[in-house]
Amino acid sequence: MATEEIRAVGGETVRERLLAKAIDLFNRKGYAATTVREIIQAAGVTKPVLYYYFGNKEGIFLELMREGVKRLEQIMESARFAKGSSVERVIDLCERAFTLFQENIPLVRLMNSIYYGPPQGAPFFDFDAFQTKFHEVFIQLVGEGVAAGELRQGNIQDMAWAILGALNVSMDVELSHPELSIGRDGLVRVLKLIFEGVASKPKRGGSNNHA
């Protein structure tokens, strides 16, 4: 089949077009309610073209999930072995993850819909294993920062959560409240605040006791 060579307007391949139309339909109608017929009609191709690339609706769904995760894994891998201080590497990883997120908002919406939504009959995709991996990269970077004396002695998990919280909230706001958008620069500012502390300096003696 020569369809691999077919390119649509703007240099998008037929394969890419099928993926984009599938995301769009899954988001608007839900995975369960979307048919192969609707996907191929939206992409302007015949059924055998979809079958050739993806096998079926499950196949196109799984390919979407895998591609999204693969790109984030590449970023994670490069962060693990990057040069620079822990703070630099954490900020760089967050910036790159945020940029990838911004470039793939419809895909993230689909992932959220499958992850948080009601059962829709979509094939199993192991989001949890992937999230655990992502978390572990932060644990590694923070651990290296503590070992190097760059970050404070303390609970590495807690530090990783503080950082991941900033990354998550910057993405959530972008999805749900674009009018309050933090953006990538804002995310970097929030991360620096977390490194430096929100409390005013000099500290008034002792810890923040609360009732």
Next chain:
Amino acid sequence: MATEEIRAVGGETVRERLLAKAIDLFNRKGYAATTVREIIQAAGVTKPVLYYYFGNKEGIFLELMREGVKRLEQIMESARFAKGSSVERVIDLCERAFTLFQENIPLVRLMNSIYYGPPQGAPFFDFDAFQTKFHEVFIQLVGEGVAAGELRQGNIQDMAWAILGALNVSMDVELSHPELSIGRDGLVRVLKLIFEGVASKPKRGGSNNHA
């Protein structure tokens, strides 16, 4: 109708039982696929009982959303006018919001499913307006902390996001990765880290530059 007086085992009223069974069914099957018949069967009541309390399926759904939001609003209101330092009030608000979350995990799952999931035909509920209100309470508390010299001079929005990130991530982890649970005490530790800073002290001159 005398059903208001009917109490099930454990002191749960019929009304509460209908709400609990509706949450359970909406979560397992999705809102669209759940019928009034299934809800009344699960609660062991007849149709007129559900109609008496809630009118219809839309009514029971909206009541669930309203009750959840109402409880969080009470917590928000008391935080606005509470005594104590900004740090104390922020930590106290987060602890109380987290406790409410822990007590209502099935309801939070349902809210996430409606908010992030595919269109399910549920009646409109203004989550966004509520989230904005929640965000504004944090902006207020942080603003008061800055004005009092307790928090650093700087971008109040950024500080609020750092704090909200910690609260959000503690809830996300509880829902999705209970094996990594931060818990309420962990949330307080993460918040204190954010106030005090993750970087080691004393600071090596200047800010954290990154490539």
